[in-house]
Amino acid sequence: MDFNQLPFDEEQMLAGLRPWIxxxxxxxxxxxxxxxxxxAAYDLIAMGARVERIAGRMGFADSIRAQFxxxxxxxxxxxxxxxMDTVHPLxxxxxxxxxxxxxxxxxxxxxxMKGGNYLSxxxxxxLTQSGIETPLPITVLFTPDEEVGTPSxxxxxxxxxxxxxxxxxxxxxxxxGGVTWGRYAIARFNLDAIxxxxxxxxxxxxxxxxxxxxxxxxxEIEEMTSDDCTFSVGVVHAGQWVNCVADLCTAEALSMxxxxxxxxxxxRKMLALNSPSPDAGFHVTRGVTRPVWEPNEQTKALHKHAAxxxxxxxxxxxxxxxxxxxxxNFTGAMGIPTLDSLGVRGAGLHTLTExxxxxxxxxxxxxxxxxxxxxx
Numbered sequence: 437m438d439f440n441q442l443p444f445d446e447e448q449m450l451a452g453l454r455p456w457i458x459x460x461x462x463x464x465x466x467x468x469x470x471x472x473x474x475x476a477a478y479d480l481i482a483m484g485a486r487v488e489r490i491a492g493r494m495g496f497a498d499s500i501r502a503q504f505x506x507x508x509x510x511x512x513x514x515x516x517x518x519x520m521d522t523v524h525p526l527x528x529x530x531x532x533x534x535x536x537x538x539x540x541x542x543x544x545x546x547x548x549m550k551g552g553n554y555l556s557x558x559x560x561x562x563l564t565q566s567g568i569e570t571p572l573p574i575t576v577l578f579t580p581d582e583e584v585g586t587p588s589x590x591x592x593x594x595x596x597x598x599x600x601x602x603x604x605x606x607x608x609x610x611x612x613g614g615v616t617w618g619r620y621a622i623a624r625f626n627l628d629a630i631x632x633x634x635x636x637x638x639x640x641x642x643x644x645x646x647x648x649x650x651x652x653x654x655x656e657i658e659e660m661t662s663d664d665c666t667f668s669v670g671v672v673h674a675g676q677w678v679n680c681v682a683d684l685c686t687a688e689a690l691s692m693x694x695x696x697x698x699x700x701x702x703x704r705k706m707l708a709l710n711s712p713s714p715d716a717g718f719h720v721t722r723g724v725t726r727p728v729w730e731p732n733e734q735t736k737a738l739h740k741h742a743a744x745x746x747x748x749x750x751x752x753x754x755x756x757x758x759x760x761x762x763x764x765n766f767t768g769a770m771g772i773p774t775l776d777s778l779g780v781r782g783a784g785l786h787t788l789t790e791x792x793x794x795x796x797x798x799x800x801x802x803x804x805x806x807x808x809x810x811x812x
Contacts, residue, residue, distance in 0.1 A: 439806040440749060442562045444798040450541065452479075453554045453797075457534045457543035461497075461580075463521035469497030469580045472520045476500060476553070476578055483561055485576070494588040497521070497580035501596065504560065506573035513573035514811055515600040517593060517763050518553040518607075519582030523786050532788050540782075542791040551792050552606030552779020552800070553578065559804035571812035575600060582763055585624050585724035593763050594770060602738060602811055603767040606779035609800065614754035616776035617731040617739050618768065621699040622761040624723035625689040625706050627669070629653060630716050633683035643681035647674045650685040653709065653718055657689055665693040665702040688723070692759055696728040726761035729768030738773040738811075745806035751799060778804060 461472035470492075477487050477500050485502040492498045497520075503509065522545035524532070534543040560574060577596050579589040586593070597603050610616060629650040634643030654669045661667050667689060674685035691706065693699035703722060711717025731739070739755045746753045764776035780800060782792035 437568070437809065438748070439745070439802045439809070442566060442802060442805055444558065444562060444801050446794060446798055449555065449558055449797045449801070450536065450794065452558070453546070453551060454534050456550045456554060457546050458529060460524065460526050460529060460544060461520055461522055462525050463496070463523070463581055463583045465526060466492055466495060466497040466580070468526060469521050473498050473500050473578065473580070476520060479557060480576065483557065483564065490592065492580060492588065496588045499577065499579045499589055499592060502576040504574045507569065509573050511573060512599055512601045513575060514570070514808060515597055515603045516556050516574065516576045517579075517597070517603055517605050517767065518549055518556065518577070519579050519763065520550070520553070521580050521583050522548065522550075523583050528788070532790065536794070539794050540791045541794050542789070544790060547608045547780055547782035547790050547792050548785040549607050549779050551782070551797065552608065555780065555797050555801040556604075556606050556804050559801050559808060562801070562805055563809055568809055570808045571810070572601060574808060579763070585622075585726065585761070586763055586766070587724045590766055594766055597767040597770060597772050601773070603764065603772055603774040604778055604804070604807060605762055605764040605774065605776040606800075606804070607762050607764070607777050608779050608785055609781045609796065610756055610758065610777050612754060613751065613781055614756055615739065615742065615778055616758040616762075616764065617735050617755040618757040619726070619729045619761060619765050619776070620692050620694045620757065620759050621696050621728040622726040622765075623691045623699055623703055624725070625691070626721045626723055627653065627687040627689055628719045629685040630719070631681065631683045631685070634681045636679045636681050640681050646682045646685035649718060650674065650687055654687065657706070657709070660702075660705055664695070664698040665691060667691050667702065667706075694728075694757070699728070726765040727769040729765045729774070730757075731755070731768070732771060732773075734771075734773040735768065735775065738775050741811070742775055742803065742807055745810065746803055749799065749802050749806070753803070
């Protein structure tokens with residue numbers, strides 16, 4: 437079938453996507469993410485899917501899992517895995533409103549990854565309206581916590597993937613328009629510096645500033661970065677009164693490596709920074725980890741299949757190992773054929789310039805439709 441003939445409509449897709457973008461959904465605001473899940477659940481039900489609402493935990497929002505009618509319902513099929521949380525706090529729309537100019541459209545989360553999620557549903561809708569039954573049943577899973585490492589839904593993602601043959605992840609396309617067939621390993625760490633408080637107006641030297649200790653440690657941690665393993669500190673919290681020497685400073689660090697053994701070595705370096713006393717000094721605890729995902733032969737075959745469809749549609753999707761974790765790390769590391777970065781082209785994700793290239797909605801929508809209609 438010529439998937440170029442599917443009647444995707446750019447204006448209709450933008451109109452359908454707009455409410456998703458204007459429903460701000462920062463990870464740590466469970467109520468806001470649940471409002472986004474409500475919108476997605478409505479759209480899925482309107483398409484004929486059976487939607488299961490899975491209660492959130494650890495303070496995060498719900499997940500939704502949708503299955504579409506199929507002759508072979510219940511048998512292993514295709515899982516489309518996406519997240520509905522964003523890094524943008526409530527109020528970002530004031531600075532980054534939904535706005536279109538020429539071939540660009542801006543908005544919080546439009547590239548990462550609501551645009552990709554929406555075009556995936558549009559691909560299913562186009563196939564259904566054209567009377568095309570996919571060879572395999574389709575499941576869609578939307579989760580609420582990917583931007584913070586997926587602490588509450590990893591098991592759900594892995595359990596859902598385990599009963600399917602393929603996983604498609606509509607995270608943003610690579611910078612060259614390509615797709616991801618493997619990702620680097622990522623580890624997160626929680627850091628605590630413990631000091632001795634004192635009134636700063638007396639003599640701050642009589643206390644011990646946790647902020648000063650953390651500042652020294654941040655430099656030490658980031659100087660551990662090498663070509664094999666990187667370290668960065670991105671979140672720091674401390675102090676309440678400027679006239680008090682802070683007795684606690686907390687921070688979060690991230691480490692990334694291309695090989696699992698390099699990440700493991702980096703983890704050991706971080707944990708070696710721990711002070712021997714639990715009541716003083718500096719303490720490191722390991723947070724969530726994304727394993728290295730390296731492409732196996734099945735994933736390479738999946739990419740070859742997708743690349744042939746893309747060629748027929750008039751573009752290329754070169755494969756790459758990518759930095760920056762995704763939920764594809766989990767399913768790919770399980771050995772399940774997984775293809776990532778199937779979402780929109782764009783730039784500025786996680787910033788106030790986040791936008792998509794509008795024509796990629798149809799381009800990648802047709803690619804997704806071609807995959808769903810031909811994978812068996």
